[in-house]
Amino acid sequence: MTTPFMFLTLIIPGPHSPKGKIDVYLQPLIEKLKQLWNGVLTYDISRKQNFMMKVALMWTINDFPEYGMLSGWSTSERLACLYCMNQSKAFRLKSGGKVSWFDSHRQILPLNHSFRRNKNAFY
Amino acid sequence: MTGNELWEQIHFFPKITEVGPYICDGHGKSHNWTKQSTFWELPYWKTNLIRHNLDVMHVEKNVFDNVFNTVMDIKDKTRDNVKVRMDLKEYYRHRELELQVQPSGKVLKPKAKFVLSNEQKNVVYKWISELKMPDGYASNLRRFVNLDQRKLFGMKNHDCHVLMEMLLPIVFCALPYQVWNPIAELSKFFKDLCSTILRVDDLLLMEKNIIITTCKLE
Numbered sequence: 001m002t003t004p005f006m007f008l009t010l011i012i013p014g015p016h017s018p019k020g021k022i023d024v025y026l027q028p029l030i031e032k033l034k035q036l037w038n039g040v041l042t043y044d045i046s047r048k049q050n051f052m053m054k055v056a057l058m059w060t061i062n063d064f065p066e067y068g069m070l071s072g073w074s075t076s077e078r079l080a081c082l083y084c085m086n087q088s089k090a091f092r093l094k095s096g097g098k099v100s101w102f103d104s105h106r107q108i109l110p111l112n113h114s115f116r117r118n119k120n121a122f123y
Numbered sequence: 124m125t126g127n128e129l130w131e132q133i134h135f136f137p138k139i140t141e142v143g144p145y146i147c148d149g150h151g152k153s154h155n156w157t158k159q160s161t162f163w164e165l166p167y168w169k170t171n172l173i174r175h176n177l178d179v180m181h182v183e184k185n186v187f188d189n190v191f192n193t194v195m196d197i198k199d200k201t202r203d204n205v206k207v208r209m210d211l212k213e214y215y216r217h218r219e220l221e222l223q224v225q226p227s228g229k230v231l232k233p234k235a236k237f238v239l240s241n242e243q244k245n246v247v248y249k250w251i252s253e254l255k256m257p258d259g260y261a262s263n264l265r266r267f268v269n270l271d272q273r274k275l276f277g278m279k280n281h282d283c284h285v286l287m288e289m290l291l292p293i294v295f296c297a298l299p300y301q302v303w304n305p306i307a308e309l310s311k312f313f314k315d316l317c318s319t320i321l322r323v324d325d326l327l328l329m330e331k332n333i334i335i336t337t338c339k340l341e
Contacts (some may be wrong), residue, residue, distance in 0.1 A: 031160050037166060056167055060139045061176045071175055071279035072133065072160035 022069045033057055126169035133159055183313050184283040187291075190306060193246075194295060196238045197274060208232055237302045239295075244273050249292050251275075252291075263283040288314040 012018055012025045036055035045049050060070055068074045136159040162168050192200040239247065252268040261266040262282055267275045278286075286294075 020139055023158065026161050030164050053220045057162070057165060057171075059171070059176050060162075061178055063178050063181045067177065068157075068173055070160060071135070071163065072156055072158045074157045090171050107193045116240055 017065075018069070020069055020072070065068075126171060126174070131164070132156070145281065148320070152279070175254060179313075179316060180280045180284055183287055183317075184278075184280050186309070186313075187283040187287040190309070191275070192290075194237055194298070194306075197246055205232060214217050225254075237298060239297060241273075241295045245270070246297075248273060248275075251286075251294070256285075284313075284317070288317065 010025065010029055012022070018025060027120040033055065036053070039052040039054045041050050043049075062070060133156060136156055138161065139158040145313050162174070168174065188200075193203075193325075204320055248268050248270055252265040252270070254263070254264055262279070264282065267282060268278060291310040292303070295303055295306055297307070
Protein backbone atom coordinates (compact mmCIF):
# COMPACT_ATOMS: atom_id res chain seq x y z
CA MET A 1 0.00 0.00 0.00
CA THR A 2 1.40 3.39 -0.93
CA THR A 3 0.91 6.77 0.67
CA PRO A 4 -1.95 8.17 -1.51
CA PHE A 5 -4.16 5.22 -0.57
CA MET A 6 -3.57 5.49 3.15
CA PHE A 7 -6.28 7.04 5.19
CA LEU A 8 -6.13 7.90 8.86
CA THR A 9 -9.60 7.54 10.33
CA LEU A 10 -9.14 7.27 14.04
CA ILE A 11 -6.62 8.01 16.76
CA ILE A 12 -7.28 6.51 20.16
CA PRO A 13 -5.69 8.51 22.99
CA GLY A 14 -3.26 6.84 25.39
CA PRO A 15 -1.56 6.14 27.70
CA HIS A 16 -3.43 2.90 28.46
CA SER A 17 -4.74 0.38 26.01
CA PRO A 18 -8.53 0.57 25.74
CA LYS A 19 -8.73 -3.27 25.86
CA GLY A 20 -12.22 -4.50 25.05
CA LYS A 21 -13.62 -1.01 25.36
CA ILE A 22 -12.12 -0.19 21.98
CA ASP A 23 -15.66 -0.59 20.61
CA VAL A 24 -16.61 2.69 22.22
CA TYR A 25 -13.96 4.48 20.15
CA LEU A 26 -14.96 2.60 17.03
CA GLN A 27 -18.61 3.67 17.19
CA PRO A 28 -18.37 6.65 14.82
CA LEU A 29 -16.36 4.55 12.36
CA ILE A 30 -18.92 1.74 12.35
CA GLU A 31 -21.72 4.26 11.93
CA LYS A 32 -19.99 5.73 8.88
CA LEU A 33 -19.23 2.26 7.49
CA LYS A 34 -22.89 1.26 7.77
CA GLN A 35 -23.88 4.42 5.94
CA LEU A 36 -21.24 3.86 3.27
CA TRP A 37 -22.36 0.26 2.71
CA ASN A 38 -25.71 1.59 1.50
CA GLY A 39 -23.88 4.11 -0.65
CA VAL A 40 -23.42 7.86 -0.70
CA LEU A 41 -23.36 10.24 -3.64
CA THR A 42 -19.79 11.32 -4.39
CA TYR A 43 -18.33 13.63 -7.00
CA ASP A 44 -15.93 12.05 -9.47
CA ILE A 45 -13.48 14.71 -10.62
CA SER A 46 -12.27 12.83 -13.72
CA ARG A 47 -15.77 12.21 -15.14
CA LYS A 48 -17.18 15.44 -13.70
CA GLN A 49 -20.33 13.76 -12.43
CA ASN A 50 -21.76 12.21 -9.31
CA PHE A 51 -21.64 8.49 -8.61
CA MET A 52 -22.83 6.17 -5.85
CA MET A 53 -19.85 5.24 -3.68
CA LYS A 54 -20.13 2.08 -1.59
CA VAL A 55 -17.56 1.02 0.95
CA ALA A 56 -17.00 -2.31 2.66
CA LEU A 57 -14.59 -3.18 5.42
CA MET A 58 -12.68 -6.13 4.03
CA TRP A 59 -10.63 -7.12 7.03
CA THR A 60 -8.53 -5.81 9.86
CA ILE A 61 -4.77 -6.24 10.17
CA ASN A 62 -3.54 -6.31 13.74
CA ASP A 63 -1.27 -8.01 16.21
CA PHE A 64 -2.35 -10.75 18.56
CA PRO A 65 -3.52 -8.77 21.64
CA GLU A 66 -5.40 -6.42 19.34
CA TYR A 67 -7.06 -9.48 17.79
CA GLY A 68 -8.75 -10.07 21.12
CA MET A 69 -9.97 -6.49 21.35
CA LEU A 70 -11.47 -6.50 17.88
CA SER A 71 -12.94 -9.97 17.66
CA GLY A 72 -14.25 -10.25 21.21
CA TRP A 73 -12.58 -13.63 21.84
CA SER A 74 -10.02 -12.77 24.49
CA THR A 75 -6.49 -13.75 23.43
CA SER A 76 -5.14 -14.39 26.87
CA GLU A 77 -5.37 -17.22 29.37
CA ARG A 78 -5.89 -20.84 28.48
CA LEU A 79 -8.33 -20.52 25.60
CA ALA A 80 -6.32 -17.85 23.77
CA CYS A 81 -6.08 -19.65 20.43
CA LEU A 82 -8.85 -18.58 18.07
CA TYR A 83 -8.54 -21.65 15.90
CA CYS A 84 -8.74 -24.29 18.61
CA MET A 85 -11.39 -22.19 20.41
CA ASN A 86 -12.63 -24.36 23.28
CA GLN A 87 -10.94 -27.54 22.04
CA SER A 88 -7.54 -26.24 23.15
CA LYS A 89 -5.25 -28.62 24.99
CA ALA A 90 -3.25 -25.84 26.60
CA PHE A 91 -2.51 -25.93 30.31
CA ARG A 92 -0.97 -23.66 32.90
CA LEU A 93 2.61 -24.21 34.04
CA LYS A 94 2.98 -24.69 37.77
CA SER A 95 5.93 -22.49 38.63
CA GLY A 96 6.15 -20.31 35.51
CA GLY A 97 2.47 -19.44 35.77
CA LYS A 98 2.21 -19.11 32.02
CA VAL A 99 -0.04 -20.95 29.64
CA SER A 100 1.72 -23.61 27.60
CA TRP A 101 0.74 -25.32 24.36
CA PHE A 102 3.36 -27.96 24.86
CA ASP A 103 2.80 -31.08 22.76
CA SER A 104 -0.52 -29.86 21.40
CA HIS A 105 0.74 -29.48 17.83
CA ARG A 106 0.94 -33.12 16.93
CA GLN A 107 -2.83 -33.26 16.72
CA ILE A 108 -2.78 -31.19 13.54
CA LEU A 109 -0.45 -33.61 11.75
CA PRO A 110 -1.91 -36.03 9.21
CA LEU A 111 -3.16 -39.21 10.88
CA ASN A 112 -0.48 -41.47 9.43
CA HIS A 113 2.50 -39.25 10.26
CA SER A 114 5.30 -41.01 12.13
CA PHE A 115 5.49 -38.26 14.79
CA ARG A 116 2.04 -39.21 16.01
CA ARG A 117 3.18 -42.65 17.14
CA ASN A 118 6.51 -41.48 18.48
CA LYS A 119 6.40 -41.90 22.22
CA ASN A 120 10.00 -41.09 23.07
CA ALA A 121 10.83 -37.86 21.30
CA PHE A 122 7.95 -35.79 22.62
CA TYR A 123 8.30 -36.42 26.29
CA MET B 124 -15.49 -21.24 11.52
CA THR B 125 -17.89 -19.50 9.19
CA GLY B 126 -19.47 -16.21 10.07
CA ASN B 127 -22.91 -17.72 10.59
CA GLU B 128 -21.63 -20.36 13.00
CA LEU B 129 -19.86 -17.67 14.96
CA TRP B 130 -22.95 -15.52 15.00
CA GLU B 131 -24.88 -18.43 16.50
CA GLN B 132 -22.39 -18.51 19.38
CA ILE B 133 -22.10 -14.82 19.87
CA HIS B 134 -25.44 -13.19 19.15
CA PHE B 135 -26.75 -13.31 22.72
CA PHE B 136 -23.73 -11.56 24.22
CA PRO B 137 -24.35 -7.89 24.93
CA LYS B 138 -22.38 -5.15 23.24
CA ILE B 139 -19.86 -3.29 25.30
CA THR B 140 -21.17 0.06 24.10
CA GLU B 141 -24.57 -0.68 25.62
CA VAL B 142 -23.84 -2.27 28.99
CA GLY B 143 -20.19 -1.46 29.71
CA PRO B 144 -17.56 -4.02 30.72
CA TYR B 145 -18.85 -7.26 32.20
CA ILE B 146 -17.89 -10.93 32.44
CA CYS B 147 -19.81 -13.42 30.34
CA ASP B 148 -21.04 -16.69 31.86
CA GLY B 149 -18.49 -19.47 31.48
CA HIS B 150 -15.66 -17.14 30.42
CA GLY B 151 -12.30 -18.93 30.52
CA LYS B 152 -13.95 -22.33 30.91
CA SER B 153 -16.12 -23.16 27.95
CA HIS B 154 -15.32 -20.10 25.87
CA ASN B 155 -13.29 -16.90 25.91
CA TRP B 156 -15.77 -14.39 24.56
CA THR B 157 -15.74 -11.06 26.31
CA LYS B 158 -18.26 -9.14 24.26
CA GLN B 159 -20.08 -8.98 21.00
CA SER B 160 -17.65 -7.16 18.77
CA THR B 161 -18.86 -3.94 17.29
CA PHE B 162 -18.05 -5.20 13.80
CA TRP B 163 -21.07 -7.51 13.92
CA GLU B 164 -23.18 -4.41 13.46
CA LEU B 165 -22.01 -4.28 9.87
CA PRO B 166 -24.59 -6.08 7.71
CA TYR B 167 -21.97 -7.94 5.66
CA TRP B 168 -19.68 -9.04 8.51
CA LYS B 169 -21.33 -12.48 8.77
CA THR B 170 -20.54 -13.34 5.17
CA ASN B 171 -17.05 -11.86 5.25
CA LEU B 172 -14.55 -14.66 4.68
CA ILE B 173 -11.44 -13.16 6.27
CA ARG B 174 -12.39 -11.00 9.19
CA HIS B 175 -9.12 -10.44 11.02
CA ASN B 176 -5.52 -10.77 9.90
CA LEU B 177 -2.32 -10.85 11.90
CA ASP B 178 0.54 -8.53 11.04
CA VAL B 179 3.28 -10.83 9.70
CA MET B 180 6.16 -8.42 10.32
CA HIS B 181 5.10 -8.00 13.93
CA VAL B 182 4.73 -11.72 14.55
CA GLU B 183 8.07 -12.29 12.86
CA LYS B 184 9.74 -9.80 15.16
CA ASN B 185 8.33 -11.48 18.26
CA VAL B 186 9.38 -14.92 17.06
CA PHE B 187 12.83 -13.64 16.22
CA ASP B 188 13.25 -11.95 19.60
CA ASN B 189 12.35 -15.09 21.47
CA VAL B 190 14.44 -17.45 19.38
CA PHE B 191 17.46 -15.19 19.38
CA ASN B 192 17.34 -14.32 23.06
CA THR B 193 16.96 -17.95 24.00
CA VAL B 194 19.78 -19.23 21.83
CA MET B 195 22.05 -16.38 22.88
CA ASP B 196 20.97 -16.92 26.49
CA ILE B 197 20.48 -13.24 27.23
CA LYS B 198 19.72 -12.74 30.89
CA ASP B 199 16.08 -11.94 31.78
CA LYS B 200 15.10 -12.25 28.15
CA THR B 201 15.66 -15.89 27.44
CA ARG B 202 12.65 -18.16 27.54
CA ASP B 203 14.82 -20.84 29.09
CA ASN B 204 14.78 -19.46 32.61
CA VAL B 205 14.81 -21.09 36.03
CA LYS B 206 11.05 -21.38 36.30
CA VAL B 207 10.91 -23.22 33.00
CA ARG B 208 13.49 -25.67 34.26
CA MET B 209 11.38 -26.18 37.39
CA ASP B 210 8.35 -26.95 35.25
CA LEU B 211 10.40 -29.22 33.05
CA LYS B 212 10.42 -32.18 35.36
CA GLU B 213 6.61 -32.18 35.52
CA TYR B 214 6.02 -32.49 31.81
CA TYR B 215 9.19 -33.46 30.04
CA ARG B 216 11.61 -36.33 30.26
CA HIS B 217 14.91 -34.44 29.88
CA ARG B 218 16.94 -35.25 32.96
CA GLU B 219 20.04 -33.44 31.75
CA LEU B 220 18.22 -30.09 31.71
CA GLU B 221 16.70 -30.22 35.17
CA LEU B 222 18.00 -28.04 37.98
CA GLN B 223 20.63 -29.71 40.10
CA VAL B 224 21.22 -28.92 43.74
CA GLN B 225 24.94 -28.75 44.48
CA PRO B 226 26.41 -30.11 47.74
CA SER B 227 27.03 -26.49 48.80
CA GLY B 228 23.28 -25.82 48.61
CA LYS B 229 23.47 -23.76 45.44
CA VAL B 230 21.24 -24.64 42.52
CA LEU B 231 22.93 -25.23 39.18
CA LYS B 232 21.15 -24.63 35.92
CA PRO B 233 22.80 -26.97 33.42
CA LYS B 234 23.67 -25.52 30.04
CA ALA B 235 21.27 -26.49 27.29
CA LYS B 236 22.53 -27.75 23.97
CA PHE B 237 20.65 -25.04 22.07
CA VAL B 238 22.67 -22.27 23.72
CA LEU B 239 25.84 -20.97 22.11
CA SER B 240 29.03 -20.76 24.12
CA ASN B 241 30.55 -17.37 24.88
CA GLU B 242 33.21 -17.68 22.18
CA GLN B 243 30.61 -18.67 19.64
CA LYS B 244 28.45 -15.70 20.67
CA ASN B 245 31.41 -13.38 20.22
CA VAL B 246 32.02 -14.75 16.75
CA VAL B 247 28.36 -14.27 15.84
CA TYR B 248 28.20 -10.67 17.06
CA LYS B 249 31.48 -9.82 15.40
CA TRP B 250 30.22 -11.34 12.17
CA ILE B 251 26.96 -9.36 12.33
CA SER B 252 28.80 -6.14 13.02
CA GLU B 253 31.11 -6.64 10.06
CA LEU B 254 28.39 -7.58 7.59
CA LYS B 255 28.02 -5.52 4.47
CA MET B 256 24.57 -5.43 2.88
CA PRO B 257 23.49 -4.21 -0.55
CA ASP B 258 22.43 -0.56 -0.69
CA GLY B 259 18.95 0.06 0.68
CA TYR B 260 18.45 -3.55 1.69
CA ALA B 261 18.83 -3.21 5.41
CA SER B 262 19.89 -0.60 7.87
CA ASN B 263 23.41 -0.70 9.24
CA LEU B 264 23.36 -3.79 11.43
CA ARG B 265 26.54 -2.73 13.23
CA ARG B 266 24.58 -0.13 15.18
CA PHE B 267 22.52 -2.76 16.98
CA VAL B 268 25.40 -4.84 18.25
CA ASN B 269 26.82 -4.31 21.69
CA LEU B 270 29.95 -6.46 21.83
CA ASP B 271 30.69 -5.86 25.52
CA GLN B 272 27.31 -6.94 26.83
CA ARG B 273 26.79 -9.45 24.01
CA LYS B 274 23.42 -8.04 23.11
CA LEU B 275 21.43 -6.76 20.20
CA PHE B 276 19.36 -3.69 20.95
CA GLY B 277 17.18 -1.12 19.24
CA MET B 278 16.18 -3.43 16.42
CA LYS B 279 13.29 -2.25 14.31
CA ASN B 280 10.76 -4.53 12.68
CA HIS B 281 12.59 -4.56 9.39
CA ASP B 282 15.98 -5.37 10.90
CA CYS B 283 14.44 -8.36 12.64
CA HIS B 284 12.87 -9.30 9.34
CA VAL B 285 16.24 -9.32 7.55
CA LEU B 286 17.99 -11.19 10.33
CA MET B 287 15.20 -13.72 10.66
CA GLU B 288 14.87 -14.50 7.00
CA MET B 289 18.36 -14.25 5.64
CA LEU B 290 20.88 -14.54 8.42
CA LEU B 291 19.40 -16.80 11.08
CA PRO B 292 20.42 -20.13 9.48
CA ILE B 293 23.95 -18.80 9.01
CA VAL B 294 24.21 -17.25 12.45
CA PHE B 295 23.19 -20.43 14.21
CA CYS B 296 25.15 -22.89 12.09
CA ALA B 297 27.31 -23.69 15.12
CA LEU B 298 24.35 -25.35 16.81
CA PRO B 299 23.85 -29.13 16.67
CA TYR B 300 21.93 -30.26 13.60
CA GLN B 301 18.70 -31.29 15.34
CA VAL B 302 18.42 -27.79 16.81
CA TRP B 303 19.60 -25.91 13.76
CA ASN B 304 17.29 -27.69 11.36
CA PRO B 305 13.92 -26.50 12.77
CA ILE B 306 15.27 -22.98 13.24
CA ALA B 307 16.38 -22.91 9.63
CA GLU B 308 13.00 -24.25 8.54
CA LEU B 309 11.27 -21.57 10.57
CA SER B 310 13.40 -18.97 8.84
CA LYS B 311 12.58 -20.45 5.44
CA PHE B 312 8.89 -20.45 6.30
CA PHE B 313 8.89 -16.72 7.01
CA LYS B 314 10.92 -16.08 3.89
CA ASP B 315 8.43 -17.92 1.70
CA LEU B 316 5.52 -16.26 3.44
CA CYS B 317 6.90 -12.80 2.72
CA SER B 318 7.78 -13.35 -0.93
CA THR B 319 5.96 -11.23 -3.48
CA ILE B 320 4.51 -14.15 -5.43
CA LEU B 321 2.59 -16.73 -3.45
CA ARG B 322 1.19 -19.83 -5.14
CA VAL B 323 -1.65 -21.79 -3.57
CA ASP B 324 0.01 -25.21 -3.85
CA ASP B 325 3.19 -23.82 -2.35
CA LEU B 326 1.17 -22.43 0.52
CA LEU B 327 -0.46 -25.80 1.16
CA LEU B 328 2.94 -27.45 1.20
CA MET B 329 4.24 -24.79 3.58
CA GLU B 330 1.26 -25.33 5.82
CA LYS B 331 2.17 -29.01 6.08
CA ASN B 332 5.85 -28.32 6.64
CA ILE B 333 5.35 -25.74 9.36
CA ILE B 334 3.38 -28.24 11.43
CA ILE B 335 6.28 -30.66 11.23
CA THR B 336 8.64 -27.84 12.13
CA THR B 337 6.66 -26.90 15.23
CA CYS B 338 6.69 -30.53 16.29
CA LYS B 339 10.44 -30.72 15.82
CA LEU B 340 10.91 -27.67 18.01
CA GLU B 341 9.26 -29.55 20.80
